[in-house]
Every structure is written in C-alpha cells, then in structure tokens.
Amino acid sequence: MNTKHILCKLAVGLSLALLTQTIQAQSSRIKDFNNNGWYMYFGDHKLHSKWGLHTELQWRRHNLIKDPQQLLIRTGINYDLTPAAMFTLGYGFIETHPYGDFPAAGTFPEHRIYEQLQLKSNLDRVGLMHRYRLEQRWIKPADADSYTYLNRARYMIKATLPLVGPTLEAKEPFLAVYDEVFVGFGNNIQRNIFDQNRAYAALGYKFSNAATLELGYLNQIVQKANGVVFEHNHTLQVSLFYHLNFTE
Known part of the structure; x- marks a missing residue:
C-alpha cells in the first residue's frame, strides 16, 4: 500500500471520527426555550468636543415581564477618535436571577470592565454600525465562595434603514436589524467558547x-458553561436612546 492510499484512509477516518463526534455532541444537547422582555435605556452624552459619558440601564424580565431575569447598569467614558469612530472605556454591574428550566443556583452578581470601539458608515441609504467590545468579567455564582474571572469578545453589526427619505430625520420611522456574536476565551472558559448569538429586528421612530x-x-x-444546555430565548426588546449634547 503506497503513501497516497495511507493518507487517504487517514483522512477518511479522521472525517468520520469528527462527523461522529459532532453528531454525538448535537444529540446530547438540551434546549431550553424562554420568553423574555428587555426594557432598556441607552445614552451617549456629549460633554466636550471629544469627550462624553455613556449611561445605560437594562431591566430584563423572564416570562415577558412577570419574573426577574437580569438587572444591568453600565456606564463609561467616550472619546471620539474621528467623527465616525468612538472609543469607550467603562464599567458594568449585572445581577442575574434564576430563570428557565435549568436555572442558576441562586441570584448572583457580576462586575465587568469593558473596552469598546464603535465605527459608523453609510451604504447608500443604509446606516451601518460596527461595534467591537472586550470584556473582563468577575462573576460570583450563588453556590461559590469567590469570584471567577472570565474574558469575552463581542462583535455587533447593525443596519438602519430610513422609511421616508434618503436619510433619517426627526419625526421619521425606520427599520433596524443587528446580529451580535459573543466568544469566551482564557483559562476559566469551560466548554462554551461560543457564548451566545443575538439576532434582532425592530421598527423604530426618531x-x-x-x-x-x-x-x-x-x-x-446562549450556550451554558457545561456546553450541553442551549437557551433559545424569544425576547421582546424595547429600547429608548436619549443622547444629550452639553456642548451646545
């Protein structure tokens, strides 16, 4: 048997092994379906020609509004690199409650530092926004005595389409869509290198x-830390964006 045949058999064997492993992993997955409601406020407030303040509050509920899911408070300092590029350094506090068919052991806190780059551009009538974010997270599970440190990277692309004219002006509606992927990395990541994905579509009004x-x-x-439970969350999202310019 020549070398070519040996390599072909090894390649086929490896492919079958990977396929079997993938099928087994998918068959062992557990799906957890939830209906949530996220009610949110975002503000980027101009304090100087280059500097600004980010403020954010998210009230996340399970069963649309009935039960608690998460409280997220986030703030940051914005710096305009260019008119189309903004860097943010900030802090977030998150309190997560047990929810779903595979809940956490209890309510637990998270402290988070983040670095973010946001880029804006236009493609004909469509406004585009790219957001790159790194997060350093300190999480204290309800059944643990100390905090666990985790790293996570996030990327979002958002598109906004005016429904009236070529540009979005005051007192006009628009459509918005985005997708954001979350990836965990570092020593304390278990089986959920893929952390979560968010796909969104909305009707907006300026x-x-x-x-x-x-x-x-x-x-x-959302892929849980054990790599087995996958949440599939259908979420109503209500977002208020209110930006003040204190330089005018």
Whole structure:
C-alpha cells in the first residue's frame, strides 16, 4: 500500500471520527426555550468636543415581564477618535436571577470592565454600525465562595434603514436589524467558547435629534458553561436612546 492510499484512509477516518463526534455532541444537547422582555435605556452624552459619558440601564424580565431575569447598569467614558469612530472605556454591574428550566443556583452578581470601539458608515441609504467590545468579567455564582474571572469578545453589526427619505430625520420611522456574536476565551472558559448569538429586528421612530425609540424582536441563543444546555430565548426588546449634547 503506497503513501497516497495511507493518507487517504487517514483522512477518511479522521472525517468520520469528527462527523461522529459532532453528531454525538448535537444529540446530547438540551434546549431550553424562554420568553423574555428587555426594557432598556441607552445614552451617549456629549460633554466636550471629544469627550462624553455613556449611561445605560437594562431591566430584563423572564416570562415577558412577570419574573426577574437580569438587572444591568453600565456606564463609561467616550472619546471620539474621528467623527465616525468612538472609543469607550467603562464599567458594568449585572445581577442575574434564576430563570428557565435549568436555572442558576441562586441570584448572583457580576462586575465587568469593558473596552469598546464603535465605527459608523453609510451604504447608500443604509446606516451601518460596527461595534467591537472586550470584556473582563468577575462573576460570583450563588453556590461559590469567590469570584471567577472570565474574558469575552463581542462583535455587533447593525443596519438602519430610513422609511421616508434618503436619510433619517426627526419625526421619521425606520427599520433596524443587528446580529451580535459573543466568544469566551482564557483559562476559566469551560466548554462554551461560543457564548451566545443575538439576532434582532425592530421598527423604530426618531422623535428628535436626541430621542429615538425601537420596538423589536430578539432571538438569543446562549450556550451554558457545561456546553450541553442551549437557551433559545424569544425576547421582546424595547429600547429608548436619549443622547444629550452639553456642548451646545
């Protein structure tokens, strides 16, 4: 048997092994379906020609609004690198409650530092936003005595389409869609290198140059730390964006 035949057999064997492993992994997955509601406020407030303040509050509920899911408070310092590029350094506090068919052992806190780069551009009538974020996370599970440190990277692309004219102006509606992927890395990541994915579509209205509202649907897939349980969360998302300019 020549070398070529040996290599072909090894390649076929490896492919079959990988296929078998993938099928077994998928067959062992457990799906957890939830209906959630996220009610959110975002603000980027201009304090200087280059500097600004980010403020954010998210009230996340399980069973649309009935039960608690998460409370997220986030703030940060913005710096405009260019008119289309903004860097943010910030802190977030998150309190997560047990929910779903595979809940956590109890309510637990998370402290988070993040670094973010946001880029804006246009493609004909469509406004595009790319957001790159790194997170350093300290999580204390309810059944643990100390915090666990985790790293995570996130990438979002969002598109906004005006429904009236070529550009989005005050008192006009628009459509918005985005997708965001989360990837964990570092020593304490278990089996969930893929952390989650969020796919979103919404109808929005720009009340003024400062205030915008979006009402949309978020499809969220979350892989739990054990790599077995996958949450499939259908989420009503209500978002208020209110940006103040204190330099004017």
